[in-house]
Amino acid sequence: MNETWIHRPLLGFDTETTGVDVTGDRIVTAALVLRTPGAGTEVRTWLMDPGVEIPEEAAAIHGISTEHARAHGVAPLEALEEIAAELARHLADGVPVVAYNAAFDLSLLDAELQRHGLKTLPQRLGRPVEPVVDPLVIDRWLDRYRAGKRRLGDLSEWYGVTSDGDLHTAEVDVLATLDVLEALARRFPQLARMPLADLHQQQIGAHRQWAVSFNAWRREQGLTGPDASGAWPVQHSTID
Secondary structure, eight states: OOOOGGGSOEEEEEEEESOSOTTTOOEEEEEEEEEETTTEEEEEEEEBOOSSOOOHHHHHHHOOOHHHHHHHOBOHHHHHHHHHHHHHHHHHTTOOEEOTTHHHHHHHHHHHHHHTTOOOHHHHHTSOOOOEEOHHHHHHHHTTTOOSOOSHHHHHHHTTOOOSSOTTSHHHHHHHHHHHHHHHHHHOTHHHHSOHHHHHHHHHHHHHHHHHHHHHHHHHTTOOSOOOOOOOSOOOOOOO
């Protein structure tokens, strides 16, 4: 029997940032984790000086203050180029990028690359960014009616995933995301049997359907502010 994609190399990706605006906020830390069954796990991390103040609310989540980032962080241009080059290299080889709420991290990375005059992932690849596997999208899709929140910590608890460190540290979040994905594949065996190209397309549709339903609920609740984007895995934008 052919080996399924879940038993081949997976590249996990996560960022910690100055906020939640994918066009205006900046990356503070990032992690890439290459997990190769039978060969172990390789972890690369970056700490950047984002060039702007890190709000106290964001620092309280990921623990990186403006002062720490300025003292110990590298220039964004250098780090962003390394991150994008690694992602593009593995995607070009067909290795899926695994990211929890991928539309946030990949869209923010795209914006940061534009901001610093670097090639975006689609420009490097000469095609859309794929394959991407997003445990959040998959969980919403295949367990749609489950009650409760769906943050990474919530899914880790639901699927019995334990971490060796605090969530909201980029590398710890990536490792937890990869473990949650493996748990999802055990619970929903059809995932691993699905070709990656088909799974990618299914997630595009599933995210779009979720966004339509979520935005309808927001309107029913009388909530204001921008709607959730239906674009996945990258929300394209132009940076000033």
